[in-house]
Amino acid sequence: MLPVMSIPQTAGQAEAPAIRVRNLEKSFKQLPVLRGVHLDVARGSILALLGSNGAGKTTLVKILATLLRADAGTARVNGFDVAGQAGQVRESISLTGQFAAVDEILTGRENLVLVARLRHLADPGAIADDLLRRFSLTEAANRRVATYSGGMRRRLDIAMSLIGSPPVIFLDEPTTGLDPQARIEVWQAVRELAGGGTTVLLTTQHLDEAEQLADRIAILHQGRIIVDGTPDELKRLLPAPEVEYVEKQPSLEDVFLALVGTETEKADR
Template identity: 80%
Template sequence: MTAQATREPAIRVRGIEKSFQDLPVLRGVDLDVEAGSIVALLGSNGAGKTTLVRILSTLSRPDAGTATVNGIDMGANPGRVRESISLTGQFAAVDEVLTGRENLVLIARLRHLRNPGAIADDLLARFSLTDAGGRRAATYSGGMRRRLDIAMSLIGDPPVIFLDEPTTGLDPQARIEVWQTVKKLADGGTTVLLTTQYLDEAEQLADRIAILHRGTIISSGTLDELKRLLPAVEVTYVEKQPSLEDVFLALVGEPSETDTADSSDRSATTQKGSR
């Protein structure tokens, strides 16, 4: 048996249940997330995705069940779990009064880390935000603000990061920016559990996909494994029409740092002119 096969999952969930008053939200969730992988928790609104993430990040206690995060028992040592994780919620939690760099320096200081300025500069470079680092976060585009938010989550190098619907409300270009950022996290060895209701997002990002429905995981596996659950495909010729997203990206091009910088400059100019 290989070392990979014997390695404990970065996240292990067994029988997690949670109800709010008389409403059961999680009805016995089992889930494993391998270290250094991206697992997408896919489900519709109200399926219990955010509730599970809040439990795993120690913001809420389960009614029943157990979980370990980075090998630490969540119930017995919630403080140690918090030291091993970072959580990025559905909306970017950046201080728009501060510059991008100042946001990063602030979090590094709150974590009592040495050389907060150097940490901030390194993360700005990693997330292609160096040119925008000296501007107020209020001038950032949606994609830039979300990338800054994720960069702030990585301060202190947490081995596990939870991303709760990271592209909610973003335009197509900004979504692709965030997807590229998430892929880089896993390439660097970070374990990522993300929740999403977007099927294409799960397809693009996840090593494995877990489908949460009515409070339970009804199926999980790689994309190919899930596809094999359906009957064999009958090959026919179908003329595929481009989607609106295909048309949009073909007309405006793929997002780049220059594009996002230009949009933030225009936003800053507009704000100055309205004063």
């Protein structure tokens, strides 16, 4: 069994976390999936939950979103207990799964208006227009979602999750199946969420994604958090490398982006 390594948070981070998990356990029949998970996520921050397939990332998110019940332990989201105050938790969160949950028959704007109406919000049209602008989808607002690229669909999906201004958002592997350019578009959308004060818990298998986005990274392995810290803190866990001159060669991603560009407008054509 791997030892748990927790790098202490700063005093500001430790106050009133948006998500607090203590000794959470979950098994499916005889298979233990979560084995005593401890985790804090500071308000307005991005925490990347890293782990391989089967590590328990999605199970943990489902428990925090009140979709599964834990076998043992406690979890609080936005100050509410996920077991005893499920209704308040659901009012505080939004969950975006691994695949975009958008209606392809409707236009982008119609998708947003529909969700705003379902939440009984005033002026759903204005809400939709604001989110289209924030996620650079205004020019595609009246196109059917079936014509959208993968990155555009994902951005629309995340925009839909913001309706009602939930303080906490769960993004379960949001860049699954996207090409490099679409991934960068989604990364920018996630950064804007945190910049607006939203707390984001992001699950991913991609180390570069965690490094690009996260304020803190937690690694879930064999049902336990084995390390939790900032990207720089995690890097310092390994010995410093010897310094030597090596000519840097461009990566395939560098070449791809140089050829096709990174501007969102190009992906929207």
